[in-house]
Amino acid sequence: MCKSARFAHTLDGLKETVVIWSAELRRAVRSGRTVVLLGLYSMFSALVLLVVGWLAGEVRSAVAKQLEGAGADASASVQLNEEMRKGVLGFLTSNDSAMIEALAQVPLEVLIVFKITLFFLPAYIALMGFDQISGEVGPRSMRYLTVRARRSSVLLGKFLTQATLLLGLVLIIDLAIFIYARVANPDFSFPAVAINLLKFWLAAIVFSLAYVALTTLCSSLFRSPAVSLVFNFILLFVFWLMDTIGRASGDTGNLRFLRYLSPSYYASDLLHPGLAQFGASGAAYAVFAFVFLMAAYGILRARDL
Amino acid sequence: MSDVAIELFGVSKRFGPKVAVNGVSFSVPKGAVYGLIGPNGAGKTTTFSMMCGYLYPSEGSLKVMDVDPTTPGALKGRLGALPQDAVLPPGWEVGALLTYWARLSALAEPEREAREALDKVGLMEAWNVQTQALSHGMAKRAAMAQALMGSPPLVLLDEPTAGLDPRIAAQVRQVIRDMKGRQTVVVSSHNLQELEELCDAAAILDKGTLAQAGSMNELTGQGAEFRVQIARGSVIIPELTVMPHITDARMESDTVLRVRFSGGVAPEEVISQVVRHLLQHDVLILGVSRGQRLEDRVLQML
Numbered sequence: 319m320c321k322s323a324r325f326a327h328t329l330d331g332l333k334e335t336v337v338i339w340s341a342e343l344r345r346a347v348r349s350g351r352t353v354v355l356l357g358l359y360s361m362f363s364a365l366v367l368l369v370v371g372w373l374a375g376e377v378r379s380a381v382a383k384q385l386e387g388a389g390a391d392a393s394a395s396v397q398l399n400e401e402m403r404k405g406v407l408g409f410l411t412s413n414d415s416a417m418i419e420a421l422a423q424v425p426l427e428v429l430i431v432f433k434i435t436l437f438f439l440p441a442y443i444a445l446m447g448f449d450q451i452s453g454e455v456g457p458r459s460m461r462y463l464t465v466r467a468r469r470s471s472v473l474l475g476k477f478l479t480q481a482t483l484l485l486g487l488v489l490i491i492d493l494a495i496f497i498y499a500r501v502a503n504p505d506f507s508f509p510a511v512a513i514n515l516l517k518f519w520l521a522a523i524v525f526s527l528a529y530v531a532l533t534t535l536c537s538s539l540f541r542s543p544a545v546s547l548v549f550n551f552i553l554l555f556v557f558w559l560m561d562t563i564g565r566a567s568g569d570t571g572n573l574r575f576l577r578y579l580s581p582s583y584y585a586s587d588l589l590h591p592g593l594a595q596f597g598a599s600g601a602a603y604a605v606f607a608f609v610f611l612m613a614a615y616g617i618l619r620a621r622d623l
Numbered sequence: 624m625s626d627v628a629i630e631l632f633g634v635s636k637r638f639g640p641k642v643a644v645n646g647v648s649f650s651v652p653k654g655a656v657y658g659l660i661g662p663n664g665a666g667k668t669t670t671f672s673m674m675c676g677y678l679y680p681s682e683g684s685l686k687v688m689d690v691d692p693t694t695p696g697a698l699k700g701r702l703g704a705l706p707q708d709a710v711l712p713p714g715w716e717v718g719a720l721l722t723y724w725a726r727l728s729a730l731a732e733p734e735r736e737a738r739e740a741l742d743k744v745g746l747m748e749a750w751n752v753q754t755q756a757l758s759h760g761m762a763k764r765a766a767m768a769q770a771l772m773g774s775p776p777l778v779l780l781d782e783p784t785a786g787l788d789p790r791i792a793a794q795v796r797q798v799i800r801d802m803k804g805r806q807t808v809v810v811s812s813h814n815l816q817e818l819e820e821l822c823d824a825a826a827i828l829d830k831g832t833l834a835q836a837g838s839m840n841e842l843t844g845q846g847a848e849f850r851v852q853i854a855r856g857s858v859i860i861p862e863l864t865v866m867p868h869i870t871d872a873r874m875e876s877d878t879v880l881r882v883r884f885s886g887g888v889a890p891e892e893v894i895s896q897v898v899r900h901l902l903q904h905d906v907l908i909l910g911v912s913r914g915q916r917l918e919d920r921v922l923q924m925l
Contacts, residue, residue: 327696330696330699330729331695331696333729334696334727337723337726337727338727341723341726341727345714345715348714349714454712457709457710457712458706458708458709458710459709459710459711459712460709461675461677461704461706461709462706462709462711462712462724462766462769463724463727464676464677465675465676465698465699465702465703465704466699466700466724466727466728467696467699467727468695468696469695470695619695620679622672622677622678622679623677623678
């Protein structure tokens with residue numbers, strides 16, 4: 319194929335991707351399933367936020383009472399609260415001083431809720447997109463698409479649809495969390511809210527893309543959406559296990575390298591203020607997303623429809 | 624550019640240990656309405672699916688409109704296909720879905736194409752209906768409409784009239800007739816009467832192998848045999864067999880005389896000659912029919 323023909327071929331493929339992406343996105347936005355899942359995830363986030371907020375409040379008031387009983391003054395209470403905050407922040411950031419400093423202005427509730435929702439986000443992504451390919455291959459509606467579009471365009475269009483949906487959904491959830499944080503913590507200034515919202519949103523997106531690609535891969539592997547979903551959950555569990563075992567092995571254990579093969583291992587640096595750390599983490603997720611997508615394409619390209 | 628729309632070269636397809644299609648070769652000329660005939664499990668849908676690029680052949684190769692149908696994007700805009708068991712995706716209104724697919728086929732005016740195609744199959748009233756709310760017949764027609772959009776040079780229809788009521792089936796047959804000569808159409812069906820009426824040529828498949836392929840005349844023997852239904856009188860067979868061009872004559876039953884003649888001769892001449900002979904010998908005739916019904920031919924063959 320000559321250069322200009324190859325260019326035209328690529329351009330046509332991109333046009334197909336855009337058509338599939340926009341059409342599927344319109345359908346998804348109007349579908350009841352997206353609304354239900356959004357509601358479900360919002361409820362979950364709100365629940366976590368309320369529980370964490372309530373726990374934090376209880377701990378603070380208990381400490382204040384203890385100090386009051388011991389005859390300490392108000393400044394001692396503030397100091398102790400700050401120490402506790404630093405302790406928790408250190409635990410959440412693996413005592414990375416740069417990160418502790420960067421997240422100094424962010425209320426602790428926000429960080430904890432973010433970490434918890436991030437942990438469950440892959441499961442949510444699986445629920446959202448498990449049938450994106452298998453749901454079309456099983457009942458053979460995929461056949462209507464592949465006579466008019468390349469399989470690569472179908473795959474990419476579907477992936478981008480899921481990614482865009484998630485982009486919007488995470489923004490809505492993050493926005494709600496930050497609005498709550500701003501209301502609950504008047505010290506949390508508006509510029510800090512805006513910057514941190516952007517930072518947290520970006521981190522969640524980078525993190526999510528690899529899992530959206532993983533879901534696309536699982537959906538390409540099977541004809542049955544139910545099997546795709548179960549396999550997706552199995553893979554998520556395996557990745558979590560690899561990360562946990564790898565971390566538990568310390569720096570010398572034989573299984574320590576397992577953690578590097580799990581996407582979740584790279585999540586800790588997504589909020590890092592250092593560009594190198596964030597870049598390395600982002601690059602790791604990009605590599606995972608690329609590998610999963612290429613594997614999905616390889617499977618879809620080779621399979622009978 | 625060849626005059627052949629589809630060519631199969633020793634194509635086989637296996638699903639595990641089961642051989643669905645075994646070494647099938649035939650070609651479909653451009654502009655023809657071509658039938659794929661065979662009983663259940665003959666390999667029609669598998670062959671059809673390989674022509675559309677849905678399935679990869681295990682052995683052999685195919686050329687559809689001069690390209691390998693599995694090449695990404697190679698048949699875009701050149702092929703319209705009605706797959707047999709494909710379900711329309713749920714969550715779409717029929718009009719929006721067809722417009723989307725027309726846009727994906729890079730048609731210049733997607734909505735107009737969608738409307739025209741729906742109109743052709745008499746389904747305009749379903750424009751705003753959700754796909755999951757369509758009856759079987761309506762879904763079939765909507766699927767047929769998507770295959771017709773943009774008038775592609777090659778249209779493959781797998782069981783286009785199965786499950787349709789007679790009036791709609793007739794409408795669909797008319798749509799196929801209208802495409803004759805302008806587009807190449809491949810129709811797979813169990814309805815042999817329908818195929819005999821519509822098709823210029825056909826391939827007969829049985830248990831995954833090609834039993835016979837050729838023009839409808841060749842398949843039904845229209846250019847090589849005829850039957851005379853006798854009302855009264857005695858037919859003297861030896862007198863017929865010595866007549867010029869006649870290769871065989873025999874009574875198939877008490878009242879049906881079958882006559883075979885050599886190719887290259889105008890059938891009307893041989894028929895007239897035999898009928899004249901019979902009348903001269905006081906044989907009264909009820910009717911004459913050329914060849915054999917496709918259905919009889921297929922039943923005889925399989």
